[in-house]
Amino acid sequence: MPGRFGIFFPTAEFDTMEFLEGSMKFNEKLLEIIVCPECKTDLQLTADKTGLKCTGCNRVYPIDENGIPHLLPEEASIEE
Ligand SMILES: [Zn+2]
Numbered sequence: 765m766p767g768r769f770g771i772f773f774p775t776a777e778f779d780t781m782e783f784l785e786g787s788m789k790f791n792e793k794l795l796e797i798i799v800c801p802e803c804k805t806d807l808q809l810t811a812d813k814t815g816l817k818c819t820g821c822n823r824v825y826p827i828d829e830n831g832i833p834h835l836l837p838e839e840a841s842i843e844e
Contacts (some may be wrong), residue, residue: 790831800825801835817843 790813798816800807805820815824816833823840827833 790827790833794833798833798835802837802840807833 790809792809795807795809795816798807799805800818800820800823802823803818803820805818807816807818807825809815810817810824813827815826816835817824818840822843823837824843825833825835825840
């Protein structure tokens, strides 16, 4: 579907990878408003930016490829 593709990448100079990486980036401003659903403690972005770690119960919630954090206790892993 070339016409549709042109909407997302309108010029040859457009840096496709930068665009894709930008779209996957977690919005760190969310950290100011979201808390751990288990213990209501603040969350911190992990060093590799693929998860959010609770400073209270050490649960790590995954961030998906779209930059959306999954704040579900059943998807969390506990990191010591
Ligand atoms: Zn917690």
